[in-house]
Amino acid sequence: MLDALISLDPKFFIVIASAVAAAASFVAFSMPLLSRFEKREHYREVIEKKRRTLFEQAREQVAKNQAVKTPRISAAQSIASLYKLQSLAGDLSVQARAQMLQAGIRSTTAPLIYLASRVGLPLIFVGLGFLFVGFSQKPLSPTAIGAIILGLVVAGFYLPRILIKNMADKRQQEMALSFPDALDMILICVQGGIGIEASINRIGMTIAENSEVLAEEMGILSAELGMLNDRKAAYQGFAIRAGSGPAKSFAAAMLQAEQYGTSISKALRVLADESRDQRMAIAEQKAASLPPKLTVPMILFFLPPLFMVILGPAFIGMP
DSSP, X not given: OHHHHHHSOHHHHHHHHHHHHHHHHHHHHHHHHHHHHHHHHHHHHHHXXXXXXXXXXXXXXXXXXXXXXXXXXXXXXXXXXXXXXXXXXXXXXXXXXXXXXXXXXXXXXXXXXXXXXXXXXXXXXXXXHHHXXXXXXXXXXXXXXXXXXXXXXXXXXXXXHHHHHHHHHHHHHHHHHXXXXXXXXXXXXXXXXXXXXXXXXHHHHHGGGTOHHHHHHHHHHHHHHHHOSOHHHHHHHHHHHHOSSHXXXXXXXXXXXHHXXXXXXXXXXXXXXXXXXXHHHHHHHHHHTHHHHHHXXXXXXXXXXXXXXXXXXXXXXXX
């Protein structure tokens, strides 16, 4: 086998290497185009799924209205039932649902899983802690055991919240980075005579290549504006999913424009300027905090090699 390879013409290896290099170049050239196509397809899937969900909800509501009416309960009974539900569940489910939406988790069972994990993880961690204490060869004092159990309980209780909060913060940062450009494009569409729903849908599809998160949220907002009768609910839902930042300000401005009939283009222009200034202020803040952060790495990793290069030859040349 080795003799056969040696006897081959070197031009054969050159041809093989050229073919491999050409294939690699084609793959490297086509990957961005495929990624761009996949993002647009994912955007369309999210929007179509949201529209189907809204349609099913509307159909179920119509079916309930056409069904046989149940006997009405009194106002006192309804208030008492509502009070009991609120006393049992509180606002935990609403807060958990908002946190899931801000983290990009839209499953209806996600809040229940989140609340169950905050209760179940401390128990699992405590069980693992007792196993560790039981198999430990060195006996531990009751104070150490209590500290370990307390630390595991706190870690298990706050771990889901930390993970969800981290996911939500990343999404908000990505939306804040791309939202000023989206506002400029929406402003251009509105000034050109396109409606706000069509403008949001068009810009959401356009910006999907740069910010998939913002494209999904704008697409869902467009679907809700087109399917829901209450436009206020659509903007409030967008504000809840955005959490904070320019996206939430945009929802508030659109609500104000819908309520008082103010100019949408003026509100969009002001929001675009404010969000762009806010993005620049964040960038300047990060740039200003960079020198203190670089002090310790420079002391640990830059100065010792520099001293070795400068003073090393002197020490080597000493008699």
